[in-house]
Amino acid sequence: METISNGNGGVRNRHVAVFAFPFASHPQLLLTLVQRLAAATPTVVFSFFSTERTNRGLFSERGCDNILRYDVSDGLPEGYVLPGKLHEDINYFLAVAEKEFKRGVQVAEKDVGMKINCLVVDAFLWFSADLAEELKVPWVALWTAGACSLSAHIYTDLIREKYAELKGSAGLNDEIVDLIPGFTSIRLGDLPSGVILGDLDSPFATMPHRMGRTLTKATAVLINSFQELDPGLTKNLSSMCNNFLNIGPFNLVSSPSKQDEFSCITWLDNQKPGSVAYISFGTKFSPPPHELVALAEALEATKTPFLWSINKDSERHFPLGFLETTTANGLGKIVPWAPQVQVLEHVAIGVFVTHSGWNSVLESIGAGVPMICRPFIGDQPINTWMVERVWGIGVRIEGGNFTKLGTCHALEQVLSADASSKGRKERIGALKDHAHKAVGPNGSSIQNFNTLVGVVTGATL
Incomplete structure (x- = not known):
C-alpha cells in the first residue's frame, strides 16, 4: 500500500478524487460532505476538482488539512462573455468536463505522489463511472436533491414510454397513478425539467438522463436527505442502487453562518x-x-x-x-x-x-x-x-x-x-x-455515513 507523510508526523494511505458540478449550490454541498469525510478519515487525502471561479469561492487558499484544491477549465473560450442564455455555461463546461477531470487526476496523482483509490463525484457527472472503471476504483455518486427527483431521473425511460401512450388523453395537469415506483401518483407537469418537458436532446436534459441510466453501477449512491422522509422511495431506490445511503440533511450536520449583518x-x-x-x-x-x-x-x-x-x-x-x-x-x-x-x-x-x-x-x-x-x-x-x-x-x-x-x-x-x-x-x-x-447518535443518517466511510477507506470493499 502506498503511503505518504501528511507533514504533521502522520501517514496518508489513500487518495480520493472529488469531482464537483460547478453550478448553483452543488459545489458547496459536495465540499460539506468532503469536509465531514476528511475529519473522519485523517489518513486520506482528498483532491477536490472544480472550476477556478467556483474554487475561489470555496477555498481561501490552495487547500486545507487533507483537502487539496485543483482547478479545471470551465470550457469557455478565452475572453468570452456569456450572453445570458439558459444553461449555456453548463453546456460549455460539459463539453470539456470529462477530459478536464481525467487531466486533473493525472496532475493530482503526480503532485500527491499517490494513485487515486476512489472517486467521489456529483451524480450529474455520470461519465466519471467510465474513469472509475478504467482506474479500477470505487465510484461514489452524491445526489444533492431529494429521492423524489432522483426517482424521476432513474425512471425517465419508463416515464417517456408511458407518457407516449398517455399523450392523447392526459395533460400536464393530470395526475398519473403508478407512473413511478414509490409514488402513489404524480402530476406530469411536476416532473423535473428534462424528463418529459423542454428540449430533451439538449446537453442539460441529456445529463440527468444519462446519470439515471448509469447510477446503478455506482459503488454507493449518496443523497442529501434522511430515510424516514421517503421510506417508500428509499426502499425502491435501494433495490435499484448499491449502497443507497441517505446521509442528510446536510444543514443539520454543518455549521450555518452566524453572520447577521442586517439584524x-x-x-x-x-x-x-x-x-x-x-x-x-x-x-x-x-x-x-x-x-x-x-x-x-x-x-x-x-x-x-x-x-x-x-x-x-x-x-x-x-x-x-x-x-x-x-x-x-x-x-x-x-x-x-x-x-x-x-x-x-x-x-x-x-x-x-x-x-x-x-x-x-x-x-x-x-x-x-x-x-x-x-x-x-x-x-x-x-x-x-x-x-x-x-x-x-x-x-x-x-x-x-x-x-x-x-x-x-x-x-x-x-x-x-x-x-x-x-x-x-x-x-x-x-x-x-x-x-x-437521523443525524443524532446512532441515527439512520449517521449509520449510513459510517458505511460511506468504510467505502471510501476501502474497509468494506
Missing part, C-alpha cells in the same frame, strides 16, 4: 411567535414583477408581518410606497440577504414562502416551519408536490403564480389556527423530529 434576528425578537412570513426564493430566482406586486399587496392586505430576503434590483418592482410604508409601520423588514437557517429556527417564523429548492425544503423541515411554494424550474415542482400532496406540510400557490387573492388565501391557510393548519404544523413537527434523530 434579521434582532427584528424577529420583537415579533409575536409564529406570526412572521419569511420570504426567499434563493439567489438564482425571483418572481416576475407583476407577481412581486401581488405578493406585496397580499402581505399588506392580510397585515402579515414579514421578513423578505430579495436583491436590491428587484425592489424597484414593489408597489409605490410599499417599501417605505411597511418599514415605517414595522410590518416588514426587507434585506438583500438573511442567515436562512437561523431565521427559520426563530420562534417568530410561522411560514416560509419559497421556490421549493431542495436545500430550502430541508431547512424548513429541520426548523419545523410550514411552506407556501412557488416553484420555477428543475426539481422545484416535484418538491412542491411532495410538500403539499405527500407530506402535507405546506401549500402550492394557487395557479402556480402569485396573485393577490391567491396569496392572501395561502397566507390565511397556513397561518390560521384552524384544524388543517394545525395538522400541517404537527406533520412538519414530526418530520423535524425524524430529521434531527
Whole structure:
C-alpha cells in the first residue's frame, strides 16, 4: 500500500478524487460532505476538482488539512462573455468536463505522489463511472436533491414510454397513478425539467438522463436527505442502487453562518411567535414583477408581518410606497440577504414562502416551519408536490403564480389556527423530529455515513 507523510508526523494511505458540478449550490454541498469525510478519515487525502471561479469561492487558499484544491477549465473560450442564455455555461463546461477531470487526476496523482483509490463525484457527472472503471476504483455518486427527483431521473425511460401512450388523453395537469415506483401518483407537469418537458436532446436534459441510466453501477449512491422522509422511495431506490445511503440533511450536520449583518434576528425578537412570513426564493430566482406586486399587496392586505430576503434590483418592482410604508409601520423588514437557517429556527417564523429548492425544503423541515411554494424550474415542482400532496406540510400557490387573492388565501391557510393548519404544523413537527434523530447518535443518517466511510477507506470493499 502506498503511503505518504501528511507533514504533521502522520501517514496518508489513500487518495480520493472529488469531482464537483460547478453550478448553483452543488459545489458547496459536495465540499460539506468532503469536509465531514476528511475529519473522519485523517489518513486520506482528498483532491477536490472544480472550476477556478467556483474554487475561489470555496477555498481561501490552495487547500486545507487533507483537502487539496485543483482547478479545471470551465470550457469557455478565452475572453468570452456569456450572453445570458439558459444553461449555456453548463453546456460549455460539459463539453470539456470529462477530459478536464481525467487531466486533473493525472496532475493530482503526480503532485500527491499517490494513485487515486476512489472517486467521489456529483451524480450529474455520470461519465466519471467510465474513469472509475478504467482506474479500477470505487465510484461514489452524491445526489444533492431529494429521492423524489432522483426517482424521476432513474425512471425517465419508463416515464417517456408511458407518457407516449398517455399523450392523447392526459395533460400536464393530470395526475398519473403508478407512473413511478414509490409514488402513489404524480402530476406530469411536476416532473423535473428534462424528463418529459423542454428540449430533451439538449446537453442539460441529456445529463440527468444519462446519470439515471448509469447510477446503478455506482459503488454507493449518496443523497442529501434522511430515510424516514421517503421510506417508500428509499426502499425502491435501494433495490435499484448499491449502497443507497441517505446521509442528510446536510444543514443539520454543518455549521450555518452566524453572520447577521442586517439584524434579521434582532427584528424577529420583537415579533409575536409564529406570526412572521419569511420570504426567499434563493439567489438564482425571483418572481416576475407583476407577481412581486401581488405578493406585496397580499402581505399588506392580510397585515402579515414579514421578513423578505430579495436583491436590491428587484425592489424597484414593489408597489409605490410599499417599501417605505411597511418599514415605517414595522410590518416588514426587507434585506438583500438573511442567515436562512437561523431565521427559520426563530420562534417568530410561522411560514416560509419559497421556490421549493431542495436545500430550502430541508431547512424548513429541520426548523419545523410550514411552506407556501412557488416553484420555477428543475426539481422545484416535484418538491412542491411532495410538500403539499405527500407530506402535507405546506401549500402550492394557487395557479402556480402569485396573485393577490391567491396569496392572501395561502397566507390565511397556513397561518390560521384552524384544524388543517394545525395538522400541517404537527406533520412538519414530526418530520423535524425524524430529521434531527437521523443525524443524532446512532441515527439512520449517521449509520449510513459510517458505511460511506468504510467505502471510501476501502474497509468494506
